Amino acid sequence: MNDDTAASTPKRSGPYELVARSTYGEYQGTKRPRVVRVAGVAFGERLPAIIAGPCAVESRAQTLEIARAVKKAGAVMLRGGAFKPRTSPYDFQGLGDEGLEILAEARTVTGLPVVTEVLDPRDVERIGRVADCLQVGSRSMQNFALLREVGQSGLPVLLKRHWAASLTEWLCAAEYIAVEGNLDIILCERGIRTFSHDDYNRNTLDLNVVPAVRERSILPIVVDPSHGTGFASMVPDTARGAVGVGADGLIIEVIASDRRRRSTLCDARQGILPSELAAIVEDARSWSSRPRRELARG
Ligand code: PEP
Numbered sequence: 356m357n358d359d360t361a362a363s364t365p366k367r368s369g370p371y372e373l374v375a376r377s378t379y380g381e382y383q384g385t386k387r388p389r390v391v392r393v394a395g396v397a398f399g400e401r402l403p404a405i406i407a408g409p410c411a412v413e414s415r416a417q418t419l420e421i422a423r424a425v426k427k428a429g430a431v432m433l434r435g436g437a438f439k440p441r442t443s444p445y446d447f448q449g450l451g452d453e454g455l456e457i458l459a460e461a462r463t464v465t466g467l468p469v470v471t472e473v474l475d476p477r478d479v480e481r482i483g484r485v486a487d488c489l490q491v492g493s494r495s496m497q498n499f500a501l502l503r504e505v506g507q508s509g510l511p512v513l514l515k516r517h518w519a520a521s522l523t524e525w526l527c528a529a530e531y532i533a534v535e536g537n538l539d540i541i542l543c544e545r546g547i548r549t550f551s552h553d554d555y556n557r558n559t560l561d562l563n564v565v566p567a568v569r570e571r572s573i574l575p576i577v578v579d580p581s582h583g584t585g586f587a588s589m590v591p592d593t594a595r596g597a598v599g600v601g602a603d604g605l606i607i608e609v610i611a612s613d614r615r616r617r618s619t620l621c622d623a624r625q626g627i628l629p630s631e632l633a634a635i636v637e638d639a640r641s642w643s644s645r646p647r648r649e650l651a652r653g
């Protein structure tokens with residue numbers, strides 16, 4: 356860099372100034388997040404917003420059945436992947452465009468807004484025609500071309516943390532979206548990889564990061580106890596923990612019934628039943644009036 360270039364480089368207050376709490380006078384001295392709205396659903400207001408649905412859109416019947424069930428259980432947004440980031444290229448990769456059509460139908464039937472993952476910058480526009488919120492998955496957290504593209508889409512973005520990303524790296528990824536003029540970003544903690552990998556934890560759910568995000572950033576944060584634990588039996592209690600530390604919402608994978616678990620292609624082990632989801636929703640609603648949660652949320 357020569358002297359002229361150095362002189363014309365604007366002075367930054369930090370590597371992620373647009374999403375940093377310290378940048379905004381009105382947010383300083385509070386733990387209040389900036390409210391992000393997705394088709395009328397608020398993230399960062401008093402009540403935690405519960406997103407639920409299948410891991411993947413596997414068929415029309417499966418998706419519509421689960422969508423109706425999560426709506427009945429009290430979820431306010433539908434999740435479901437049409438384009439799936441699978442570790443092996445031989446695993447089910449999602450239904451693609453057919454999956455998007457099914458999600459659009461599920462939204463019409465239930466009235467729930469839809470969040471779905473985008474893997475490729477070239478798909479942002481196409482997926483954005485159906486999705487109310489674009490999900491950037493853990494594996495894509497540092498796909499900078501994708502981050503810029505979703506930033507330009509103007510749609511709200513659910514940005515999952517990579518399992519090996521520090522908080523700074525995660526907030527810098529959010530900054531890539533913000534520099535494109537899009538501050539409608541919802542962070543999502545989904546578990547990190549640690550030495551502890553057992554029959555109760557596919558990942559280690561990092562609940563510490565919720566209050567740490569509060570201190571450093573104005574962005575709302577939701578927690579994914581499904582990928583964060585990897586086991587259906589672990590989801591209800593960790594969901595309660597996430598709400599207790601002040602999360603602005605939860606994103607939870609659901610299967611229609613235990614009988615269906617065997618035929619589920621993607622993340623069958625961690626999907627909870629609609630009745631379990633209903634209990635989590637009820638519990639989350641009751642937390643919102645408890646003084647301890649108010650302290651956590653500020
Ligand atoms: C998902 O939510 O469908 C998913 C693939 O999660 P993650 O990116 O956190 O692994």
Ligand code: MN
Nearest residue numbers: 410608621622
């Ligand atoms: Mn999944």
